[in-house]
Amino acid sequence: MPIRTIIEPFRIKSVEPIRWTTRKEREELLKKASYNVFLLDAEDVLIDLLTDSGTGAMSTAQWAAVMQGDESYAGSPSFYRFRDSVQEIMGYKHVIPTHQGRAAERILFSVMCKKGDVVPNNTHFDTTRANVEFTGAEAVDLLREEGRHPEVIHPFKGNMDVEALEALIQRVGRARIPLVMLTVTNNSGGGQPVSMENARQVSAVCKKYGIPLYFDACRFAENSYFIKLREPGYAEKTPKEIAQEMFALGDGCTMSAKKDGMANIGGFLCTNDDIIAQQEKNLLILTEGYPTYGGLAGRDLEAIAVGIQEALHEDYLRYRITSTGYLGRKLTEAGVPIVQPPGGHAIYLDARTFLPHIPLNQFPGVALTCELYLEGGIRAVEIGGLMFGKAAKMDLVRLAIPRRVYTQSHIDYVIEVLLEVWKRREDVDGMELLYEAPFLRHFTARLCPTAEVAAAAR
Template identity: 65%
Template sequence: MKTIIEPFRIKTVEPIKMTTVAERRRLIEEAGFNLFKLAAEDVIIDLLTDSGTSAMSAAQWGALMQGDESYAGARSWYRFERAVRNVFGFDHVIPTHQGRAAERILFSVTVRPGSVVPSNAHFDTTRANIQFAGGRAVDLPSPEAADPAARYPFKGNMDTAALERLIDEVGPERIPVIMLTVTNNSGGGQPVSMANVREVSRIARGHGIPFYIDACRFAENAYFIKLREEGYAGRTPLEIAREMFSYADGATMSAKKDAFANIGGFLTTNDGELAARERDLLILTEGFPTYGGLAGRDLEAIAVGLEEVLEEDYLNYRIVSTAYVANKLDEAGIPVMLPAGGHAVYLDAARFLPHVPPLEYPGQALAVELYVEGGVRGVEIGSVMFGKDPQTGEESPAKWELVRLAIPRRVYTQSHMDYVVEAVWQVYQRRHEIGGMKIVSQPEYLRHFSAEFARA
């Protein structure tokens, strides 16, 4: 069949509160033009994030009822540990309440002032945790990623020649870890090829530098490899994922993405000495090593989710349905990041609003207008999120000016997505009327979460 349907039935529904343009204009002004500050009930289609917003399956809800809430050595812990090892293959599994906690623990024990941590593109919390530990986060995206409209199949790759140059420039002793994010969230949700994973691994091991994968969307990345990389069409997503992780020394994971869970994450490694130090910090800040800030029922839900996310029917639906939105927008002449990523559609705000300078934050301006027009909440990934130097406070344009429309897993139907396409189209029709934004207040770290804006 040509029509790809949702490979699930809907058993429970949640009503959506409908609002008017006038109401939404008032609400966003009251929120300081920051979409994070809106009440969720005032959002019609919420594409702010795909993190923790998935719909859990009947099997996951059933697993919740089996949660063992014993403080130490709970049955649920052992089920969780087996599920993680089955996919990732690393010896040591350290549960955390979410992915950023895994990042904080990893960088707290590895990064020192003056450290440099390269990546294909760090996302916001990863970058902030490196900076908080005194390190410098360096993005080394592939050259193909510079053009949002280019249809290169693996635009999430790291520039390995640039990685070699960086190691020669700063010395391997200043690089405690090399990170590779799959898929590349900051770079448009683009996948990373297996060839690139292997090459980054070869370089890291040649210089004695640990290599870690930020694995939030590992299953989507594995399926892209199956679809796009020669030699993998006959492999299962699980087999591809296991090969990806075989080249690494460890991984961080937010289970709120590719495990369908509403909370949770983990850190996993083969380094026993490092794992012992990480567990010490875990006990201090998260909880005992067999629960790590999670309830037993959450450990159960993640264990089931790690199995379900690798089902090919689901992954095919996920990739095709996201591409449906991106392709509809592209056919209408609306600038989007191409080819479509797995978890989100990225509007190219720089081309959408070319008259708005980068430091008047075209992505934020576009995100605000999309909410006003249709009650659709996205998030800016551009000079608001990445434009401020943490050491000097100096503002500079980010590599990309994007608005991410992150699609929660198993939540919205095609008619919801058609509504989103129509809302974007309506904003595009009046794009010449849209002006820029300015920041009127901001915190020191992760300013996009709580900054307040005004029209420029």
């Protein structure tokens, strides 16, 4: 049935109040937070689009499953329900729970990588890159050319450049590449999907050289639905069938269950390799917990077991993709530059084009996130020069939509605020960096508007 009016495929059973603030209050709060929206208190944010990670609303079925949580230290039945649910979709032999996705990344790369290694990806996300580099390995992005241009419309802009992958393997040698990773959907690349054909080609190259292929599977359900909508031959398949076909092309995955696991905490690491799995479990015990709980309560395992299946429901996916697309379409109609076409979990503003008067070394993405908060209490996140430094190919501002949290009226409010900022975009000032941490600096960085820095210097 064609959707004319977008409605949420759920009823609201419980509500949480959100607090209005004045412009003057927000000016003071942002200055106190050193112009880094990560440092704002959540209660001072009206619409929080900082991330879709762990910020979703759980369903009645998930809350019912929580009550089944068995908190036994070892061999909990909650673990086996969790494992079976994951294996039904991913199909991998070993399922290792972790407290969240970056813990899975740390364990995977700590076991498989060493100094001098090279890890190719379509685009590494911030924690992925940091965990690769922490081992002394090099994280290399191999995004196809169309994915590097926000304005270009292509159905699968998250695809890896397969020719570049093979050229990299031949240049550095197979021995220096412990694994290849494919991120679905490609978060840092604008939430863009990867096609089944591209995954198949990447898998073929990996098999040719005997290199394991791992998926960063955080948003696998959304990627599967985009394949259903856009790739020939998949219209009649269910999102679950598509996901199963894609995971069969790989040797394992990392997963933040805070995304398409529909849970507030948790993640896991999967592999088919018995030796690697044992090494990963040994490290898990050292830093996360016993392999049947991995840093999670039994109730969290139960919530993930249900949520990862719910993420594949077509009614939910249709609504989510349609609602996000609505936001993107309204902004595009008004001339606001975004990454095209709209992604599944977020809209990405092209900050370089939005604020062309701000030099790249003055962080146009950070400036735009600050202006969105000042104008309407909206918190977004910069994905660009502050997050990735010199490795940034674009300066984007991500508006990540939490799952099953905000209604269409909230989305309309976001549009209204964005259009106000767009009207007076020439008045937005750049930012100077005052403090940075050695890793993942965007979380704790302190900044100041360039005009204030200049005034203080006079």
